[in-house]
Structures are given as structure tokens and as C-alpha cells.
Amino acid sequence: MELAENIIQKRPEGLSSPSKKKQRKYQHTLTKQTGAKCTIFPTKHIGICNSGLVNGLSEEVVYEHFSKYGKIEQILMLPGKSCCFVSFDDIKCSTKAFNNINGVLNIAQYLKPVFLSFVENIPESLIEANLKHDSDPPNGLIILENFITDSEERAFLALNDFNRLGSSLKHRQVKHYGYEFKYDINNVDLNCPLEEKIPKECDILWERLRIAYPQLIFVEPDQLTVNCYKPGQGIPSHVDTHSAFEDPIFILSLGSAIVMDFKNDNGDHHSLLIPQKSFVIMSGESRYAYTHGITPRKLDILQTKAGLTVFHRAIRVSFTFRKVRNGKCCCKFHSKCDSYLRTHEKSYTAFGQLAERVEETHVHKVYENIAQHFSETRHKPWPNVVDFIKSFETGSLLVDVGCGNGKYMNCGQNIFQIGLDTSISLLNVCREKQYQVLLGNCLRIPLLDNVADGAISIAVIHHLSTEERRFSAIRELLRILKAGGRVLVYVWAKEQKHRNEKSSYLKQDRKNRRCEENEAVSNEKLTLVDGVEIPIHTNRTQFKHQDVLVPWKLKKNSGKSLNTGTDESQTFLRYYHVFKEGELENMCAQFNSKLLHSYYDQGNWCVILEKK
Ligand SMILES: [Zn+2]
Incomplete structure (x- = not known):
């Protein structure tokens, strides 16, 4: 009897066993993401295992809560990661912070508690990558x-x-x-x-x-x-x-x-x-x-x-x-020069009248043709999108505008999800899985105003070929939301390297992996009508232009059951407008909505908006 009581008393404060299990899972993720070794013995260094820049946790918030327990030597936020590190001057302070914060302080995404772990060391390579951009001013x-x-x-x-x-x-x-x-x-x-x-x-x-x-x-x-x-x-x-x-x-x-x-x-x-x-x-x-x-x-x-x-x-x-x-302007910095782009990329201004045709040929028809292959290669939901969906309360209505093969359609728990897409082939994939889906375009969502608690638009708006249409798509997403409803938008980023780290899109490049300098980039273009050309992008390389056609190679026999025209090896060109940093945010700033979170994830620019 005495022995049993001792065991109970020795259990660490504040942590029940289910949380311990969670904690082990998070520690494992921290090590996997950063290479830092977790330890049960207190050190000066604490890893925040389940929250980082990707989840909207800022250096400011980390500082605010951790500095209460002593002098902080370093905070290391890692771009694109859902974890970060805090180092104290001495172990006494880090232990105090650990005991007061671990599993208790609700600063992780959607106000969930953070889970901490002591780490032996913060890997030197992470520190250097983080320090690189602080000291010297840029040229000029x-x-x-x-x-x-x-x-x-x-x-x-x-x-x-x-x-x-x-x-x-x-x-x-x-x-x-x-x-x-x-x-x-x-x-x-x-x-x-x-x-x-x-x-x-x-x-x-x-x-x-x-x-x-x-x-x-x-x-x-x-x-x-x-x-x-x-x-x-x-x-x-x-x-x-x-x-x-x-x-x-x-x-x-x-x-x-x-x-x-x-x-x-x-x-x-x-x-x-x-x-x-x-x-x-x-x-x-x-x-x-x-x-x-x-x-x-x-x-x-x-x-x-x-x-x-x-x-x-x-x-x-x-x-x-x-x-x-x-x-x-006659500068030599062409990628950011509106004067240069206006004269050299005729498509820049001429898309207006051609928009619907571009999207019909190079978006809708392409998805229809590659539907099965696309669906086979798009299984894995992105974790931050899943977290967003899971943040809705029981009984909420969530609309997936551009649901594709429905990979996010069963991510919610006890919520009602409706999907919308323009591709009948992809909608059939969804129907086979018993998902509730509608045929429709993101510019005219077939739903009433103010009905949804949430919406997601994942990799959709970058397929619209004029700024006006991209703007309308966001307005349409906000229209269907109730006041206080939230929408998550992902668009492909022009910057496939963020803070010196390559996106997985670039990392998957087999041909160019070894010699980055000699990227095999084509200068091919497709002429749409006289005088309007769209550059064809070379897959797995950095984007050179914002309006591009991205090839999708359909291998032999991979699309036979869905479309009769695709039983030979064929390349389809999908139209994309890849977004520059700040472009999506600026567009969203023009609506009566609150920008809750803006981040870079998996090579995309992402925002969460709340309707006012
Ligand atoms: Zn210029």
C-alpha cells in the first residue's frame, strides 16, 4: 500500500499518462525535423515540439512567455517548421520554464498546449542558417x-x-x-x-x-x-x-x-x-x-x-x-521591374479577354484528362491544412472549394464537409468514396451567402489567369462564410526557395540535384493567339515568370479507364499564376476580413482569413 502511494507521488507534476504519450510523439517529430537529440535530463536548451512559424507561433510570443523565467540566450525559429528552440543562460531558469509551461501554456495553434523537451544541443547547422541573414545590409x-x-x-x-x-x-x-x-x-x-x-x-x-x-x-x-x-x-x-x-x-x-x-x-x-x-x-x-x-x-x-x-x-x-x-524604368533587375515585364511579357496585359479560354484549355480540360493519374499521386494531405480542418467545432459546415480527389474531405471530425470542383472525373473519385460534392466553379460557388463556418481553397486560385479573377475568387470564398467564419487559402509560390531552403518541389529534382548552376531550363513558349505567349516552365526548377504553363507528363496506359484519348504518353500543360511574396496578403487586405495568419508552407503562400 505504501509502495503504491510512493509511485503515485513520484509521477511528474501536471502530466497525466495520455499527455506523456503525446509528448513522446512530439519529441520524435522534433528530432526528425531538426536532428536535435531529446533528453529527459534538464539542459539550457528547450525544444518546443509542436509549434513553430508554420503554426503562427512568433518569436515575440515565445519571448513574452519564456522570458518570465530568466534570461534568454537565444530563440531559434525555423522557417517552414512546426517546432522551435529556446536557450536560457542557465539550467535553473530553463527548468523553471519547462515545469511551468510544458503541456499547460496554450500558445500552440488553435490555442492548444505546447509540449516541450529538453535537448542536448541545438544543431550548429540550424543556428548558422538562422544567423546568416541578420548582419549586413543588402547592396545599395x-x-x-x-x-x-x-x-x-x-x-x-x-x-x-x-x-x-x-x-x-x-x-x-x-x-x-x-x-x-x-x-x-x-x-x-x-x-x-x-x-x-x-x-x-x-x-x-x-x-x-x-x-x-x-x-x-x-x-x-x-x-x-x-x-x-x-x-x-x-x-x-x-x-x-x-x-x-x-x-x-x-x-x-x-x-x-x-x-x-x-x-x-x-x-x-x-x-x-x-x-x-x-x-x-x-x-x-x-x-x-x-x-x-x-x-x-x-x-x-x-x-x-x-x-x-x-x-x-x-x-x-x-x-x-x-x-x-x-x-x-531601365534597370537590370528584370524580375521585379514592371516596365520590363510590361513590354517583354505580352501575356501580362493581354490575358483579360482570353482568361476563360486559357483556363478552359489549360486548367479544366487538363484536369479532366489527367484525373486518374493526378488522383493516384495526390494522397497525402498537408498537415497544416488538416490541422485547420480539425479546428472546427462539431456540427460545423466546411466547404472545400476545388476539392479535387477529395483528399481533405474526411479530415474533419464530426463536421459536415461539402466539396466543389470543375472536374467531373475528379468528382466521380469523390462520389465513389461517398463524399458530398458539387460541380461548380470557384468564381460562382453554388451556395447561399453566409452559410459556411469554414472554407478551404487549396491550390486553386493560382489557376485563375487574371488578377481580377483571383480577386473575385477570394471575394466568393468570403461571401459564403458566416460572420466569424474562417477560410484557409493556399497558392503556389514563385519563391520555391524560402530562407535558403528549397521546397520539396525543387528537392524532388533528379536531373538537377547535383549541379544547381546548370539547371536545364527550357526557353519554350506556347503562343496562345498572335502576340500572346506563355512561357513553359521546366519542372523542378525555380520559377522565372509568374504566368506559366507547367507540364504534366502522363505515362503510357496510366489514364486509360477515364478518357479514351490518353492511352499514349502525352504531356499536358497546366496554367499557373505563381504568387510573389506578399501578393496574396495584399489582395486579402482589400476585403472586410481579418488576416489571422500568413505563412509559407510546402512551397505555397498561405493565409487564414476571418470574415467580419
Ligand atoms: Zn526597373
């Missing part, structure tokens, strides 16, 4: 610190009274001088200059700049955008439209320091601290080839070799000075 970016004095800063701040200003942007307050920057066309209208020019109080900046940086060639700006960011607000990654503004661009920062992220097509990522009272010169590569953006959060954490530095944000006001461009 110069930060001049303490460019103005405290009293000048106060004078600049006094130029705008943001409390009185109305604004159509939800995330921050904006005011324009000289010309208005129109966010719907991403450009300025040269024929409509504003009455209010750049305040003359700004003139001191140009005199000072000539002294501080005499080798810089510039024309005095004629356009000014003033942004006011409260802590927690940010701006999606973007490139200032090439054809709208000259090079360089200047940013004066007032009120607070902030971390700005610069990213290019090669997966290079620089997180830079832009100090209060600093003056930034953005020119050349940093102006043309890099996107820049500010992550919405209340504090910035900078990780350097020296350790962790935390900056709490205050209200920041930025003055962005630009010279409006008259004519085309």
Missing part, C-alpha cells in the same frame, strides 16, 4: 544614424497630426505630399499632383545629405509619404514600383526603432534595425531587386552572435521621400 542600402537632432525630430513629428487624419488603410495611417501614391494601381498619377507639396522644413535634409554623403548623386524628391505605425502594425513586403519612382529612395525614421526585412529572389534575407532619427538611402539593388517590409509585432528581437537584443516598439513615424519618374 546605407543607414546614416543620428541624422537629425532630438529637437528636429520633434519638429518633424509636429508636421502631421495623425489623430486627426482619416485613412483608408487599416494597418497604418498614411499621408501623401506632392503626389498621391495609389495603392490600387501601385502607382502615382502624374496628371494629378497634390496641392500640398513636401513641407519646406524637409529642406535641411538635402543640405545635410550632400555633406554627409558627397558621392551620392540624387535629385531632390517631389513626393513624400508619411506613415504612422503603432506598435503591432506593419507593412507587407513590397518593392516600390520601378516605373513610379526614381532611384534612390530615402527614409527618415522618427519616434521608434524598427526592424525592416529585405528579401530577394535568391532567398537572401536581411533583418536590419532601422534606428530612431536615422536616414536610410535605398538605392541600386536594395531599391530594385529587394522587397522590404515590416512584420506587424510589438517588439523586435535581433539575434546576433553576441546574443539576443530586444527592442520594444513605440509609435514610429516614417517619412519616405521619392522622386516621381517620368517614363520607363
Whole structure:
């Protein structure tokens, strides 16, 4: 009797045995994803096994909860992973954090508890990959610190009274001088200059700049955008439209320091601290080839070799000075140059009238033809999509718009799922499995307004060939949702390398695995009608264009039972519009919905929206 009592008392606090089982499962996943060795003995390093960037857990939240138990040496968030690491200065603190947080603190996705494990070490390779993008600014970016004095800063701040200003942007307050920057066309209208020019109080900046940086060639700006960011607000990654503004661009920062992220097509990522009272010169590569953006959060954490530095944000006001461009941009950074793309990719503008034809020939008919083969190769549901579906309460109605072979149709527990697709062959696959499915197009969902608790649109919207149609598809998804309903959208990313890591789409490349430099890329194009061409993409390589045809090879005899025309080896070309970073977010920002989560997963850009 005494013995039994002892055993009960020795059981670790807070954890019942079913959770222990769960914990072992999570530890196993952590090791598999990162190579870190789990241990039952306390160390300075803690792995969060079941939540990471992919689940919407941010460095900020990890810091907020773990720093209560002592000084943190390092937080390691891993792009594309559902786990992360925290290291403390000493074991006492990490043990305290472990005991208070493990299985108890609900910061995992959908407010579930996090499960922790001590790890022997954080693998060196992970740390290095994470540190790589922090230190140096990209080419062409110069930060001049303490460019103005405290009293000048106060004078600049006094130029705008943001409390009185109305604004159509939800995330921050904006005011324009000289010309208005129109966010719907991403450009300025040269024929409509504003009455209010750049305040003359700004003139001191140009005199000072000539002294501080005499080798810089510039024309005095004629356009000014003033942004006011409260802590927690940010701006999606973007490139200032090439054809709208000259090079360089200047940013004066007032009120607070902030971390700005610069990213290019090669997966290079620089997180830079832009100090209060600093003056930034953005020119050349940093102006043309890099996107820049500010992550919405209340504090910035900078990780350097020296350790962790935390900056709490205050209200920041930025003055962005630009010279409006008259004519085309002639830069050499073609992938981000609207002037170049407009003249060289005729399809860019000409798709309008051809949209339905492109989609009929290169989406709907193709799926009809490859249905069986497609279905055979699309078994494995993506874990984060399944988690989203499982987050709905018993009795919820969830609509899978573009359900394909129905691989997500039985993922929910005690919820009612309806699927929608344009392919009769794929719908037949669903019907064989007794799923509830409808024939229909994502632009005209055959359901009433405000009926669904949730919706998913997985790998669908990238098949729509104009921006207007992609926009309508999101509007249609929100239309069928009840207020408070949530939708998950996945679209294929142009960036198949994210934070220096290749997507599984690239990793599956057998031919090019060894010599990346010599990617066997074709320059083939398909002429749609006179003057409108779509480039044909080489599978398993990085995307060179946003509007592409992606080949699907159907091997001999693989499609015989579904379609008589496919009993020989045949290549089908599927149309895709691959999304650039920030593009989906920007599109979603125009609706009356709340962006709950935005992330990169399996080579896709993904968002979760909540209808207001
Ligand atoms: Zn350009």
C-alpha cells in the first residue's frame, strides 16, 4: 500500500499518462525535423515540439512567455517548421520554464498546449542558417544614424497630426505630399499632383545629405509619404514600383526603432534595425531587386552572435521621400521591374479577354484528362491544412472549394464537409468514396451567402489567369462564410526557395540535384493567339515568370479507364499564376476580413482569413 502511494507521488507534476504519450510523439517529430537529440535530463536548451512559424507561433510570443523565467540566450525559429528552440543562460531558469509551461501554456495553434523537451544541443547547422541573414545590409542600402537632432525630430513629428487624419488603410495611417501614391494601381498619377507639396522644413535634409554623403548623386524628391505605425502594425513586403519612382529612395525614421526585412529572389534575407532619427538611402539593388517590409509585432528581437537584443516598439513615424519618374524604368533587375515585364511579357496585359479560354484549355480540360493519374499521386494531405480542418467545432459546415480527389474531405471530425470542383472525373473519385460534392466553379460557388463556418481553397486560385479573377475568387470564398467564419487559402509560390531552403518541389529534382548552376531550363513558349505567349516552365526548377504553363507528363496506359484519348504518353500543360511574396496578403487586405495568419508552407503562400 505504501509502495503504491510512493509511485503515485513520484509521477511528474501536471502530466497525466495520455499527455506523456503525446509528448513522446512530439519529441520524435522534433528530432526528425531538426536532428536535435531529446533528453529527459534538464539542459539550457528547450525544444518546443509542436509549434513553430508554420503554426503562427512568433518569436515575440515565445519571448513574452519564456522570458518570465530568466534570461534568454537565444530563440531559434525555423522557417517552414512546426517546432522551435529556446536557450536560457542557465539550467535553473530553463527548468523553471519547462515545469511551468510544458503541456499547460496554450500558445500552440488553435490555442492548444505546447509540449516541450529538453535537448542536448541545438544543431550548429540550424543556428548558422538562422544567423546568416541578420548582419549586413543588402547592396545599395546605407543607414546614416543620428541624422537629425532630438529637437528636429520633434519638429518633424509636429508636421502631421495623425489623430486627426482619416485613412483608408487599416494597418497604418498614411499621408501623401506632392503626389498621391495609389495603392490600387501601385502607382502615382502624374496628371494629378497634390496641392500640398513636401513641407519646406524637409529642406535641411538635402543640405545635410550632400555633406554627409558627397558621392551620392540624387535629385531632390517631389513626393513624400508619411506613415504612422503603432506598435503591432506593419507593412507587407513590397518593392516600390520601378516605373513610379526614381532611384534612390530615402527614409527618415522618427519616434521608434524598427526592424525592416529585405528579401530577394535568391532567398537572401536581411533583418536590419532601422534606428530612431536615422536616414536610410535605398538605392541600386536594395531599391530594385529587394522587397522590404515590416512584420506587424510589438517588439523586435535581433539575434546576433553576441546574443539576443530586444527592442520594444513605440509609435514610429516614417517619412519616405521619392522622386516621381517620368517614363520607363531601365534597370537590370528584370524580375521585379514592371516596365520590363510590361513590354517583354505580352501575356501580362493581354490575358483579360482570353482568361476563360486559357483556363478552359489549360486548367479544366487538363484536369479532366489527367484525373486518374493526378488522383493516384495526390494522397497525402498537408498537415497544416488538416490541422485547420480539425479546428472546427462539431456540427460545423466546411466547404472545400476545388476539392479535387477529395483528399481533405474526411479530415474533419464530426463536421459536415461539402466539396466543389470543375472536374467531373475528379468528382466521380469523390462520389465513389461517398463524399458530398458539387460541380461548380470557384468564381460562382453554388451556395447561399453566409452559410459556411469554414472554407478551404487549396491550390486553386493560382489557376485563375487574371488578377481580377483571383480577386473575385477570394471575394466568393468570403461571401459564403458566416460572420466569424474562417477560410484557409493556399497558392503556389514563385519563391520555391524560402530562407535558403528549397521546397520539396525543387528537392524532388533528379536531373538537377547535383549541379544547381546548370539547371536545364527550357526557353519554350506556347503562343496562345498572335502576340500572346506563355512561357513553359521546366519542372523542378525555380520559377522565372509568374504566368506559366507547367507540364504534366502522363505515362503510357496510366489514364486509360477515364478518357479514351490518353492511352499514349502525352504531356499536358497546366496554367499557373505563381504568387510573389506578399501578393496574396495584399489582395486579402482589400476585403472586410481579418488576416489571422500568413505563412509559407510546402512551397505555397498561405493565409487564414476571418470574415467580419
Ligand atoms: Zn526597373
